[in-house]
Amino acid sequence: MLNSPFISVPEILSHHDMPKFGAFTSTIQTQNFSSHKLPFCSKLKTQSLFAAYPLKSSPFRRDNGELRANRRKEGSTTVRSQLAQDLERTVEMDGGGRRMDSKKEFDAIVIGSGIGGLVAATQLAVKGARVLVLEKYVIPGGSSGFYQRDGYTFDVGSSVMFGFSDKGNLNLITQALEAVGCRMQVIPDPTTVHFHLPNNLSVRVHREYDKFIEELTSKFPHEKEGIIKFYSECWKIFNSLNSLELKSLEEPLYLFGQFFQKPLECLTLAYYLPQNAGDIARKYIKDPQLLSFIDAECFIVSTVNALQTPMINASMVLCDRHYGGINYPVGGVGGIAKSLAEGLVNQGSEILYKANVTGIIVEQGKAIGVRLSNGKEFFAKTIISNATRWDTFGKLLKGEALPKEEQNFQNVYVKAPSFLSIHMGVKAEVLPPDTDCHHFVLESDWTRLEEPYGSIFLSMPTILDSSLAPEGRHILHIFTTSSIEDWEGISTEEYEAKKQLVADKIISRLENKLFPGLRSSIDFMEVGTPKTHRRYLARVEGTYGPMPRSIPKGLLGMPFNTTGIDGLYCVGDSCFPGQGVIAVAFSGVMCAHRVAADIGLEKKSPILDAMLLGLLGWFRTLA
Ligand SMILES: NC(=O)c1ccc[n+]([C@@H]2O[C@H](COP(=O)([O-])OP(=O)(O)OC[C@H]3O[C@@H](n4cnc5c(N)ncnc54)[C@H](O)[C@@H]3O)[C@@H](O)[C@H]2O)c1
Ligand SMILES: CC(C)=CCC/C(C)=C/C=C/C(C)=C/C=C/C(C)=C/C=C/C=C(C)/C=C/C=C(C)/C=C/C=C(\C)CCC=C(C)C
Numbered sequence: 001m002l003n004s005p006f007i008s009v010p011e012i013l014s015h016h017d018m019p020k021f022g023a024f025t026s027t028i029q030t031q032n033f034s035s036h037k038l039p040f041c042s043k044l045k046t047q048s049l050f051a052a053y054p055l056k057s058s059p060f061r062r063d064n065g066e067l068r069a070n071r072r073k074e075g076s077t078t079v080r081s082q083l084a085q086d087l088e089r090t091v092e093m094d095g096g097g098r099r100m101d102s103k104k105e106f107d108a109i110v111i112g113s114g115i116g117g118l119v120a121a122t123q124l125a126v127k128g129a130r131v132l133v134l135e136k137y138v139i140p141g142g143s144s145g146f147y148q149r150d151g152y153t154f155d156v157g158s159s160v161m162f163g164f165s166d167k168g169n170l171n172l173i174t175q176a177l178e179a180v181g182c183r184m185q186v187i188p189d190p191t192t193v194h195f196h197l198p199n200n201l202s203v204r205v206h207r208e209y210d211k212f213i214e215e216l217t218s219k220f221p222h223e224k225e226g227i228i229k230f231y232s233e234c235w236k237i238f239n240s241l242n243s244l245e246l247k248s249l250e251e252p253l254y255l256f257g258q259f260f261q262k263p264l265e266c267l268t269l270a271y272y273l274p275q276n277a278g279d280i281a282r283k284y285i286k287d288p289q290l291l292s293f294i295d296a297e298c299f300i301v302s303t304v305n306a307l308q309t310p311m312i313n314a315s316m317v318l319c320d321r322h323y324g325g326i327n328y329p330v331g332g333v334g335g336i337a338k339s340l341a342e343g344l345v346n347q348g349s350e351i352l353y354k355a356n357v358t359g360i361i362v363e364q365g366k367a368i369g370v371r372l373s374n375g376k377e378f379f380a381k382t383i384i385s386n387a388t389r390w391d392t393f394g395k396l397l398k399g400e401a402l403p404k405e406e407q408n409f410q411n412v413y414v415k416a417p418s419f420l421s422i423h424m425g426v427k428a429e430v431l432p433p434d435t436d437c438h439h440f441v442l443e444s445d446w447t448r449l450e451e452p453y454g455s456i457f458l459s460m461p462t463i464l465d466s467s468l469a470p471e472g473r474h475i476l477h478i479f480t481t482s483s484i485e486d487w488e489g490i491s492t493e494e495y496e497a498k499k500q501l502v503a504d505k506i507i508s509r510l511e512n513k514l515f516p517g518l519r520s521s522i523d524f525m526e527v528g529t530p531k532t533h534r535r536y537l538a539r540v541e542g543t544y545g546p547m548p549r550s551i552p553k554g555l556l557g558m559p560f561n562t563t564g565i566d567g568l569y570c571v572g573d574s575c576f577p578g579q580g581v582i583a584v585a586f587s588g589v590m591c592a593h594r595v596a597a598d599i600g601l602e603k604k605s606p607i608l609d610a611m612l613l614g615l616l617g618w619f620r621t622l623a
Contacts, residue, residue, distance in 0.1 A: 106132045106380035107599050109370055111357045111396070112538070114142030115581050116572035117386030118340040119176045119588025120595070125347035126179050127592070127601045132378060133344065134355035134370065136538050139334075140341040142386070143537055144581055146334025150524050151470040154423045155333040155477060156537075159459040160192065160300075160438055162317055163582035165324025168242045170316070172585040173336060180343025184335055186327035187464040194436040195296060196513055198444050199289065204436065209322035216293075226284035230294070231319075233280055237272050237312055238319035240265035246586060248593035249576070250560045250616060252608035269312065274553040274623075277314035278307030292446045299449055300440060300457075302579060303416045303481065304547050310554040313577055320582070328437070328464045336581075360385070360396045360568065367568035370396075382567050382595050389559070389574040390415060390540045403564025405617060412557040412623050413574070414549045417452060418530030418542030420482040422503050425473050425524035430515050437463040441513055453480050456506060458514075473523055478506060484530040484541040499527040545579035557623025561591040562613060569595055 107129035110121045118140060121131045139145055143157035163172040164186055177183060192205040201219060206212045213231065217224040243265045247254045259266045281294045291306070298309035301317045329335050341351050360383055361369040369379035385392040393406045402410075441456040448454035462474045469475050482502075487495065503525070511518045533542030548557075558576040561569045571591040573579045597604035 106130045106378065108382045108384055108595055109134060109378055109380040110384045110386060111370060112136070112142060112386030112572070113140035113337065113341060113351060114386050114572055114584065115144045115337060116584035116588045117384065118337055118344065119585045120384050120386070120571045120591040121349065122176060122180045122340050122344050122347065123589055123592030124595060125344055125349040127596045129596065129599065129601060131344065131349040132380065133349070133351040134357050134372070134378070135351060135353050136356040137536065138353050139338070140351065141334055141337030144333050144337055146332050149526070150425065152425045152473070152475055152524060153332045153334070153468045154475060155461060157333070158581065159328065159333055159461045159477060161327055161329065161333065161581065162320045163324070163585060164327040164329065167324055169244060169246060170242050170320055171324050172246070172582050172589065176585050176588070177336070177339055177343070180340065180347060182339040182343050184339060185330040187330060189326040189328055189437055189464060191436040191438070192321040192326045193300065193438040193440050195293070196439060196441045196443070197293065197296060198442060198446050201289065201293065203293065205321065207322065207325045212322065220287055220290045223285055223287050223290050226286070227290070229284040230281050234315035234318045236268060237315035238323065240268040241312070241316060242323070246589055248561070248590040248597070250562055250590070250594050250613060251597050251604070252612040253603055253605055254593065255612065272311045272554065274556040275311040276307055276552065276554055277309045277311045278305060280311055281306055292449070295449060296440060296442065299455065302547065303544055305450060308548050308551060310552070310577070312555055313583070316582070317580070328461060330465055330467070332461065332465070332468055357396060359398060362397065362400060362565060366566040381599050382569060384569045384571055384591060384595065386572045388539055388543065388572065389570055391538065392570055394540065397565070400565065405559060405564045405620070408557070408620055409559050412549060412552060413546035415541055415543035416545050416547040417481045417483045418533050419479045419544055420453070420502060420530070421528040422476070422478040422506065423526055423528070424476040424478065424522060425469055426476055426518065427521040427523060428472050428474050430517055430521035431460070431474055435460065435463060437461065439514065441509065443509065443513060452482050452486065453502065456480050456509065458510065478510070480506065481544070482530055484534065487529045487531050499529060503527050545573040553623040557620050559620065560616065561587065561594050
């Protein structure tokens, strides 16, 4: 297998996806679904997600060489959203020359359909807004998308799903789906992650908190008290978070309302907002190896060590994994975005694929529309960018001076490296019985934790959902940090050879540590590099997300959703609270609330707005 030519994700996507998703090949497509009740989401309860994607039931059809949306029939009547009809009418009105497609205004245009963008869009749609999502790629989801090869269904990004339980206030993925009437079947993961660390330290993070603490204290009995105190402090924060109704922290009526109803909890959160997990761990723990373990715990959350990881974010994930637990959606992570996109359309809003936004149109200092690579223009009261802040302000806002809030963001945060990913199908026999689904491997040297190719993340979602692979096979999704500079300025042959070399080394490491015989069990493999991720996720340098330039003041410096440009909002992992699917879902909820207030769908107080936004802006300069 290793001698077979490695094919990069871009090549694979273009060769395989396009025929499979043959219906997605026009420049602009419109999903014109009626708003009847959730056909796809309800199917998910009993079927594999991807059964919902067969070509026959594609939402598109060819019509005189043009792609058109299939119309879903209710009884004998064709029902289509008013919005879709408006759009199509404006396209018909095009008379050559510049295609001013839309004098019609949307309430919001969302650039990008990552989980952040989709949550913002769906939350706005259920509040009654007319939303248009413009996605560059052929399916929704961005880093939380999927692709299929040779009978395997691969998650593009992480398979570790927080916020997907049925309890509390922090199950934001469940809530986002429910808002549009969707519910997905999930499979509880008994172990969040199995750490394989230097000095043969092996720690399994069990779903049951007591079992995890018991395992960790058995490795560090002299630190039992410190362990309990550190994780208990995380619980204090988690419980405060979990008691709040989560909406926009940039909206004063809500924020002051929460302070009034839950003063202790809000003050607790305000107290921890500027703090990092590493400092708090050091209050209780002295053993350097245990502190390094806490670094590894945080690295998974933030791609940086504990001293650089905001305590609120660390607490969120270190507790949710025991509270709601990690739950994997049947059919794969891609089903979340697919369901949200369908829910959005069912609410009468729109999503267009292969719609590459190349510019945000600003008039008299206000963002009023967007321009696509094919020259089309769309207009809205508000523009929400789910592209990273670097892409939004560096590429989409040409000719605009960088607002000072963005300068501040770029001073405090840098682009985290990208990653190298290996998607692999293997013979099932190579995995020992009772293998856990997620592993983190750093064999011998703690100092390599944050180095490129130092730590290995491994997810095997077929341990939980065997429908993702052909019978007798498992999926291995392996990823490790890697920078784009490593992959630039080399010939195609060198690029291919380098992919093979790097993959080879990682396979050897996994063979030594976990799965003897792995190499000979490989049935399918492809390697994605930072260039792949830059191209297919439309993220500058393929970055994993923002990471602090030095020691941050917790979350204090992380911008929320409003920007220095009137009418322009950002959503996604370069907004508060940062990287992670549940984190960007929260960013989507916050963004939708702030936008809804600004377009009159929620209460607002302009005077309090000005005061709070000014205050938050000032706080950020302290970071
Ligand atoms: N391997 C991984 O696990 C991995 C990798 C990267 C990011 N992540 C995580 O994924 C999440 C990111 O979610 P997110 O919501 O911020 O965004 P995202 O990056 O997942 O999605 C953004 C979407 O916007 C689209 N887009 C970008 N620019 C566009 C343009 N100009 N025109 C049209 N569409 C455009 C992209 O195609 C993509 O679909 C975070 O949790 C992050 O930490 C995970
Ligand atoms: C506003 C002011 C000044 C004061 C107000 C005080 C107040 C009320 C504050 C409120 C704050 C709130 C509500 C904060 C909310 C924070 C939240 C919801 C944070 C959520 C963070 C979630 C994170 C960081 C999730 C990260 C998950 C990640 C990165 C998962 C991915 C995992 C991998 C990629 C690893 C895969 C692992 C293996 C081993 C394969």
